Amino acid sequence: MKLARVTGTVTATVKDTPFSAQKMLLVDIVDAQGAVLEPAVVALDVCSAGPGDLVVVTMGSAARLPTQTSGVGTDATVIAIVDEVTVDGSAVYNAP
Amino acid sequence: MKLARVTGTVTATVKDTPFSAQKMLLVDIVDAQGAVLEPAVVALDVCSAGPGDLVVVTMGSAARLPTQTSGVGTDATVIAIVDEVTVDGSAVYNAP
Amino acid sequence: MKLARVTGTVTATVKDTPFSAQKMLLVDIVDAQGAVLEPAVVALDVCSAGPGDLVVVTMGSAARLPTQTSGVGTDATVIAIVDEVTVDGSAVYNAP
Amino acid sequence: MKLARVTGTVTATVKDTPFSAQKMLLVDIVDAQGAVLEPAVVALDVCSAGPGDLVVVTMGSAARLPTQTSGVGTDATVIAIVDEVTVDGSAVYNAP
Amino acid sequence: MKLARVTGTVTATVKDTPFSAQKMLLVDIVDAQGAVLEPAVVALDVCSAGPGDLVVVTMGSAARLPTQTSGVGTDATVIAIVDEVTVDGSAVYNAP
Numbered sequence: 001m002k003l004a005r006v007t008g009t010v011t012a013t014v015k016d017t018p019f020s021a022q023k024m025l026l027v028d029i030v031d032a033q034g035a036v037l038e039p040a041v042v043a044l045d046v047c048s049a050g051p052g053d054l055v056v057v058t059m060g061s062a063a064r065l066p067t068q069t070s071g072v073g074t075d076a077t078v079i080a081i082v083d084e085v086t087v088d089g090s091a092v093y094n095a096p
Numbered sequence: 097m098k099l100a101r102v103t104g105t106v107t108a109t110v111k112d113t114p115f116s117a118q119k120m121l122l123v124d125i126v127d128a129q130g131a132v133l134e135p136a137v138v139a140l141d142v143c144s145a146g147p148g149d150l151v152v153v154t155m156g157s158a159a160r161l162p163t164q165t166s167g168v169g170t171d172a173t174v175i176a177i178v179d180e181v182t183v184d185g186s187a188v189y190n191a192p
Numbered sequence: 193m194k195l196a197r198v199t200g201t202v203t204a205t206v207k208d209t210p211f212s213a214q215k216m217l218l219v220d221i222v223d224a225q226g227a228v229l230e231p232a233v234v235a236l237d238v239c240s241a242g243p244g245d246l247v248v249v250t251m252g253s254a255a256r257l258p259t260q261t262s263g264v265g266t267d268a269t270v271i272a273i274v275d276e277v278t279v280d281g282s283a284v285y286n287a288p
Numbered sequence: 289m290k291l292a293r294v295t296g297t298v299t300a301t302v303k304d305t306p307f308s309a310q311k312m313l314l315v316d317i318v319d320a321q322g323a324v325l326e327p328a329v330v331a332l333d334v335c336s337a338g339p340g341d342l343v344v345v346t347m348g349s350a351a352r353l354p355t356q357t358s359g360v361g362t363d364a365t366v367i368a369i370v371d372e373v374t375v376d377g378s379a380v381y382n383a384p
Numbered sequence: 385m386k387l388a389r390v391t392g393t394v395t396a397t398v399k400d401t402p403f404s405a406q407k408m409l410l411v412d413i414v415d416a417q418g419a420v421l422e423p424a425v426v427a428l429d430v431c432s433a434g435p436g437d438l439v440v441v442t443m444g445s446a447a448r449l450p451t452q453t454s455g456v457g458t459d460a461t462v463i464a465i466v467d468e469v470t471v472d473g474s475a476v477y478n479a480p
Binding site: 007008009010011012013014015016017018019024026038039040041042043051060061063064071072073074075076 | 097098099126127128133142143144152154155156157158159160161162163173175176177178179180181182183184185188
């Protein structure tokens with residue numbers, strides 16, 4: 001999984017039917033210091049995350065393991081909202 | 097998933113049988129501003145997307161979740177045509 | 193999926209049994225203009241492709257969807273030989 | 289799989305239910321000499337690894353093969369704590 | 385799949401139980417000329433490959449298709465020891 005920062009949303013009227021009940025978030029994959037490793041991943045969300053949140057994104061078939069995304073053709077899903085990241089024993093991130 | 101711009105099409109007479117009823121699109125993976133992150137991905141399409149459309153592409157086994165691509169050996173499928181992308185609360189893309 | 197140019201072959205006497213009936217092609221992943229994006233992918237082939245052919249390669253579990261590769265531990269299979277690639281409405285590749 | 293160095297932990301109160309019993313480690317993917325190849329991967333752990341440990345991480349659906357992570361939507365799991373790495377017949381790493 | 389050069393071994397006492405009967409090889413992903421494309425992949429092996437061998441590695445769920453790795457949480461397995469690689473009709477590698 002990867003750390004990611006929620007940056008925005010993607011809306012679509014024309015979409016595969018199982019996505020109709022899903023909100024698509026735009027996230028940047030980041031490191032523990034917040035530097036962007038991969039921009040513009042579109043992810044589903046089972047945590048009600050919002051813009052600015054640091055989250056954990058799971059990718060591949062894992063993205064369809066949560067009950068809410070089962071049967072939806074997603075390859076990326078937000079599965080946690082991060083409270084704290086520690087590196088070498090020190091907190092490098094705390095949720096505001 | 098990733099944002100992508102539809103750039104063209106790929107046609108083939110000799111292909112694995114389940115692909116015979118499928119149109120193959122050529123897309124560039126892009127960021128929210130349209131910069132190309134990965135060129136030349138070949139994707140199936142369940143949204144009747146066309147050249148120039150900004151779309152959402154799902155990859156891996158997720159590409160075979162839509163009814164129309166079930167049983168077809170694709171690893172990339174267009175599952176939405178984007179209406180709007182917002183970043184930090186502002187629209188950075190609106191479909192023409 | 194990705195466009196790829198068939199560059200050669202890989203032969204092996206010692207291999208996992210299900211591969212014994214399979215030919216392994218060496219391909220370079222390319223963009224629509226033929227520039228190499230990723231060299232030296234080893235792929236199975238269900239299209240009887242040959243050196244120099246521009247092909248479509250599917251990756252991951254999709255590579256085992258064709259009847260001929262079912263049960264073989266491949267993660268990359270040639271599923272089409274390209275006739276034509278169009279970009280922005282113009283042909284950028286036509287098979288010779 | 290990849291070698292990885294455990295650098296820290298990620299904690300979250302709001303997370304997909306199957307993750308509630310799981311500890312999330314932060315790891316850097318490294319080469320045999322310890323150089324970082326990919327930073328900030330979030331992995332589950334079936335080996336009780338701790339900060340500083342050199343471990344082996346498996347990715348994709350493999351991450352859910354261990355009994356402890358079955359049914360949890362992870363795409364990365366620590367499946368071994370490394371005792372020794374040898375390259376060209378010489379030990380390049382020994383666990384302290 | 386990818387060509388890879390076996391460079392060493394990884395040993396671990398603490399590991400997920402299904403790995404207990406498995407040897408972990410350290411390999412570098414290489415191109416047809418032997419240039420390293422990705423260092424330090426940890427792979428299981430169903431071919432009794434040894435240091436220096438040029439091999440073919442399959443990744444993802446394909447790594448668990450061989451009988452010997454079924455049920456083991458690997459995402460990379462050596463499935464062939466290369467005898468010869470030809471590019472543009474000429475041999476660029478022959479096993480010693």
